[in-house]
Amino acid sequence: MSSASEMPILELSNVSFSYPGSRMIISGLSFSVHNGEFIGLLGANGSGKSTILKLSSGILRPYAGDVRLWNKPLGTFRNKDRAKLMCYLPQLLDINVPFKVRELVSMGLYPYDIPPHITAEEALYAVGLSEKSESYITNLSGGERRRVFIAMTLVQGAGILLLDEPLANLDIKYQLEFLRLLHDLREKRGIAIIMALHDINIALQFEKVMLIKDGKILDIGNPDAVLTGGMLKDAFDVGIDIKRQASGEAYISYKENI
Amino acid sequence: MPKIKIAFLILITVLIFLSALFIGPRIINPVGIGDTEREILFSIRLPRVVVALLMGIALGAAGAILQGVLRNPLADPYILGISSGASLSAALGLLMGIYSFGRFTIPLTAFIGACLVSMLVGVFGWRRGGLWPERLLLAGVGLSFLFHAMLMLLMSVSSDEGLRRAVLWMFGDLAMADWSLVPYGFIFIISGLVISVSRSRALNALILGDEFAHSLGFSVNKERFFLFISMALMTAASVSLGGTIGFIGLLIPHIMRFIVGADSRVLIPASAIGGGAFLCLADLIGRSIMPPMEIPSGIITAIIGSPYFLYLLRRKDVLSI
Numbered sequence: 055m056s057s058a059s060e061m062p063i064l065e066l067s068n069v070s071f072s073y074p075g076s077r078m079i080i081s082g083l084s085f086s087v088h089n090g091e092f093i094g095l096l097g098a099n100g101s102g103k104s105t106i107l108k109l110s111s112g113i114l115r116p117y118a119g120d121v122r123l124w125n126k127p128l129g130t131f132r133n134k135d136r137a138k139l140m141c142y143l144p145q146l147l148d149i150n151v152p153f154k155v156r157e158l159v160s161m162g163l164y165p166y167d168i169p170p171h172i173t174a175e176e177a178l179y180a181v182g183l184s185e186k187s188e189s190y191i192t193n194l195s196g197g198e199r200r201r202v203f204i205a206m207t208l209v210q211g212a213g214i215l216l217l218d219e220p221l222a223n224l225d226i227k228y229q230l231e232f233l234r235l236l237h238d239l240r241e242k243r244g245i246a247i248i249m250a251l252h253d254i255n256i257a258l259q260f261e262k263v264m265l266i267k268d269g270k271i272l273d274i275g276n277p278d279a280v281l282t283g284g285m286l287k288d289a290f291d292v293g294i295d296i297k298r299q300a301s302g303e304a305y306i307s308y309k310e311n312i
Numbered sequence: 313m314p315k316i317k318i319a320f321l322i323l324i325t326v327l328i329f330l331s332a333l334f335i336g337p338r339i340i341n342p343v344g345i346g347d348t349e350r351e352i353l354f355s356i357r358l359p360r361v362v363v364a365l366l367m368g369i370a371l372g373a374a375g376a377i378l379q380g381v382l383r384n385p386l387a388d389p390y391i392l393g394i395s396s397g398a399s400l401s402a403a404l405g406l407l408m409g410i411y412s413f414g415r416f417t418i419p420l421t422a423f424i425g426a427c428l429v430s431m432l433v434g435v436f437g438w439r440r441g442g443l444w445p446e447r448l449l450l451a452g453v454g455l456s457f458l459f460h461a462m463l464m465l466l467m468s469v470s471s472d473e474g475l476r477r478a479v480l481w482m483f484g485d486l487a488m489a490d491w492s493l494v495p496y497g498f499i500f501i502i503s504g505l506v507i508s509v510s511r512s513r514a515l516n517a518l519i520l521g522d523e524f525a526h527s528l529g530f531s532v533n534k535e536r537f538f539l540f541i542s543m544a545l546m547t548a549a550s551v552s553l554g555g556t557i558g559f560i561g562l563l564i565p566h567i568m569r570f571i572v573g574a575d576s577r578v579l580i581p582a583s584a585i586g587g588g589a590f591l592c593l594a595d596l597i598g599r600s601i602m603p604p605m606e607i608p609s610g611i612i613t614a615i616i617g618s619p620y621f622l623y624l625l626r627r628k629d630v631l632s633i
Contacts, residue, residue: 108523111526111527112526113522113523113526113527133526133529133530133531134529135529136529137527137528137529138529140527141527142523142526142527143527144521144523144524146521148521149519149520150383150385151380151383151385151519151569151574152569152573152574153516153519153573153574153575154573154574157516157573157574157575158520161513161516161517161520161528162528164513164517164528164529164530165528165529210527210528
């Protein structure tokens with residue numbers, strides 16, 4: 055999966071940003087994303103994971119530095135064209151208006167004049183919510199709501215997905231199904247994914263992780279190299295061991311008792 | 313399916329419109345119209361019913377837009393003080409003798425007032441990079457009190473003509489309705505409807521939140537600006553035509569969401585039609601129930617509307633506030 059020689063599809067160089075009156079500052083942030091990459095974004099609460107995703111998607115504009123999409127400055131894209139290439143799914147999904155599930159999923163088609171590859175029905179099937187198509191979103195559980203919005207991002211069909219903790223509120227079954235779904239998409243359509251997440255065990259399964267602390271990248275690369283006890287101690291301020299099963303699979307164990 | 317429901321709504325509206333024309337303290341038989349009846353019909357009833365219809369259309373649509381843009385189920389031009397701000401602005405304009413644009417001055421000053429108050433409410437409701445629903449409502453309520461007090465002050469110091477209009481603007485009295493401002497109101501309302509319906513996809517996205525709207529390919533600030541302008545146009549039109557009438561902007565969109573669903577592409581036109589029908593009906597009831605006394609439409613809308621609204625509030629699937 056090495057594609058370093060190819061042109062990055064998303065590239066942040068020397069990006070700086072801070073919220074007024076907030077301690078969290080991002081300065082000189084640089085990284086790039088290539089076609090088909092699946093990157094896990096890890097860091098403690100308030101470390102800047104969401105901010106990095108928002109800067110990448112253009113929701114926040116950096117004070118300094120450059121965000122480039124397909125080698126063009128992000129700001130030069132028409133909004134609709136950008137939406138066809140890149141999709142951002144926020145962490146908070148507080149919807150109090152009774153949209154029907156089908157209506158919401160179909161909103162993924164808004165950037166398009168001609169509907170693309172996947173229909174709302176297919177997307178709902180993919181997230182296991184076919185039978186909820188006519189339900190009101192306000193009647194669904196937190197996990198079901200998240201799956202509805204995941205279906206919406208599928209319909210939007212962008213090549214880069216920026217997902218802010220999409221696994222939150224999901225049962226372990228749907229966490230795994232969702233990850234499989236993303237892997238499938240990557241195989242079939244070569245999309246790139248950056249996903250903020252909390253679960254280090256899941257991050258250990260990724261091919262690439264980015265560890266964040268105080269708005270800076272501690273390290274980026276293969277989880278075997280990045281997610282070491284020392285690094286994790288630095289990022290999360292908790293003693294964690296990475297252990298390996300006989301089968302070679304890595305998992306974490308906490309040094310501290312609860 | 314929404315098409316059938318909209319057609320049905322239009323049919324009901326036409327029926328109410330016709331009833332409002334022919335029913336009243338004096339029932340007019342559409343077949344044998346005499347001179348007196350013609351006079352009543354065209355000089356008194358028709359302008360009044362048309363004004364009620366237009367005001368209801370404007371308020372219903374403006375409420376649907378505001379509730380969406382502000383992501384707040386309690387938003388409406390009346391509660392947020394936008395109606396009273398528009399009235400005050402128009403009253404000040406009249407009092408200072410601004411007639412540069414003839415009769416057009418009234419809706420124009422009302423529009424400017426509506427825009428200024430929208431901005432003011434936004435400034436007070438804004439904190440840490442976002443609009444806070446509670447702050448927004450409190451700011452609106454506070455400003456609304458201030459504007460009412462100022463209107464009352466104007467009323468107590470103004471001449472007879474000023475007094476007449478100030479009363480109209482405070483209580484939304486349809487009995488004073490005439491043709492004079494109908495063409496301007498019509499143009500404002502049509503423009504507002506065209507702008508908002510053409511932006512209704514963006515409104516759907518904004519209801520999900522700014523970040524969703526951005527991700528779905530909308531320029532958040534631009535869309536919000538256009539939707540506010542369309543709301544201000546319609547609020548100004550309704551205030552110029554017949555003063556401030558509450559409740560319709562709040563209530564009708566909720567009822568319509570229950571009937572046609574939450575999709576703004578359908579909800580805005582449905583709220584417009586429903587608002588028009590509702591105000592016509594309220595006015596018809598208000599002037600027919602115990603003639604020659606007239607009950608102001610605002611009171612009727614509240615008496616019919618509140619129980620239904622409270623019933624909806626109990627249904628979790630419709631309003632999950």
